Amino acid sequence: MLNGFYKTQVERIFDDADIKVGGNREWDIHVHRPELYRRAMTQGNLGLGEAYMEGWWDCERLEEFFYRIISSRAEDKVSPPVMLLGKLLSKLYNMQRPSRAFKVAEKHYDIGNDLFKAMLDKRMLYSCAYWKEAATLEEAQDKKLHLIFQKLQLKPGMRVLDIGCGWGGAARFAAEHYGVSVHGITVSVEQAAIARDYCAGLPVTIEVIDYRKMQDSYDRIYSIGMFEHVGYKNYRNYFKIVHQCLKKEGLTLLHTIGGNSSSTSVEPWANKYIFPNANVPSASQIATSYEGLFTLEDWHVFTHDDYARTLMAWYENIEKKWPELETRYSKEFQRMWRYYLLSCTGGFRSRTNQLWQLLLSKNGIQECYSIPR
Numbered sequence: 001m002l003n004g005f006y007k008t009q010v011e012r013i014f015d016d017a018d019i020k021v022g023g024n025r026e027w028d029i030h031v032h033r034p035e036l037y038r039r040a041m042t043q044g045n046l047g048l049g050e051a052y053m054e055g056w057w058d059c060e061r062l063e064e065f066f067y068r069i070i071s072s073r074a075e076d077k078v079s080p081p082v083m084l085l086g087k088l089l090s091k092l093y094n095m096q097r098p099s100r101a102f103k104v105a106e107k108h109y110d111i112g113n114d115l116f117k118a119m120l121d122k123r124m125l126y127s128c129a130y131w132k133e134a135a136t137l138e139e140a141q142d143k144k145l146h147l148i149f150q151k152l153q154l155k156p157g158m159r160v161l162d163i164g165c166g167w168g169g170a171a172r173f174a175a176e177h178y179g180v181s182v183h184g185i186t187v188s189v190e191q192a193a194i195a196r197d198y199c200a201g202l203p204v205t206i207e208v209i210d211y212r213k214m215q216d217s218y219d220r221i222y223s224i225g226m227f228e229h230v231g232y233k234n235y236r237n238y239f240k241i242v243h244q245c246l247k248k249e250g251l252t253l254l255h256t257i258g259g260n261s262s263s264t265s266v267e268p269w270a271n272k273y274i275f276p277n278a279n280v281p282s283a284s285q286i287a288t289s290y291e292g293l294f295t296l297e298d299w300h301v302f303t304h305d306d307y308a309r310t311l312m313a314w315y316e317n318i319e320k321k322w323p324e325l326e327t328r329y330s331k332e333f334q335r336m337w338r339y340y341l342l343s344c345t346g347g348f349r350s351r352t353n354q355l356w357q358l359l360l361s362k363n364g365i366q367e368c369y370s371i372p373r
Helices: 003-014 036-053 060-071 081-092 103-109 113-119 137-151 169-178 190-196 230-245 268-271 283-290 304-325 329-350
Strands: 029-032 057-059 159-163 181-186 203-209 220-226 245-260 294-301 353-361
Touching: 003 036, 003 113, 029 283, 036 057, 036 268, 036 329, 036 353, 057 060, 060 081, 060 113, 060 329, 081 268, 113 190, 113 304, 137 169, 137 245, 137 304, 137 329, 137 353, 159 169, 169 203, 181 190, 220 230, 230 245, 230 353, 245 283, 283 294, 304 329, 329 353
Parallel strands: 159 181, 159 220, 181 203, 220 245
Antiparallel strands: 029 057, 245 353, 294 353
């Protein structure tokens, strides 16, 4: 009887999103275990995601399912205790304090380089590509890097800091194409090992270190897809450190996912399985944090298609490679990864999440300068 009550509640939420249980459209859901309804209503996306991982339900086009769910604001109709607990903890504690800085690397970035090599482009760039006049993921990622480095007005001989350098793709690109020296920092030992090999022979150094320990001086500083791990309690400190490390006429670029409303934590399923202690910043949280330190030169909002196409390219790449990886990654892991990539795709298509590039100057750009697009 209780299952019937929960089923009615779930179906009502699905109706608002134009989703049918057992329907024949690509985004309709097929339930294999009736216990799903109670799990979804009492645990929210954590329960829904774990149930998918365990094979309790399926959907032909998960990205379409999530686009409709997120656009209909379904999460506002479910408030399980686990969500309230996560928000409370993030307000009471600094979940991204220095002692926890390496947790996301251990949980996510150190999963296995073979996984990321199979999924990403040849440079292993794990952030939104720029698809303007690009036909492939490789082209779109190259265009993204050129866009960033042209905005920063990189010139030969400059000393550049890459905060969250990943596997070294951006650092190598900057050194090869713009003649700069790059110091890349990361909290992932696995990433650093590949980055050092990938950038060998170039004026690139890679260090495993928390950004809060940086003290050197640089002409330019950028971070690509790292700010989402900083945490709202640390935003002001992040910009203070960048300001301290940036030379008088320096520029810094922030490439980050952004959200339409201020939050203090990521949703429970992603926090548990993908990005522990992540926090998608809002525009007001970012602007308040750099106020008095930097001049805003440009705030570039990418189209919804840029990240959606990037995620779908990653999804298509990894789906082809699972047969080669299945000895290391279980079926449950594969379903988890699919849920991750396609739920994020739905989020960007709904415009709940966006991709921003902010160009900031320390003392204002004085000469006439047209910001590249």
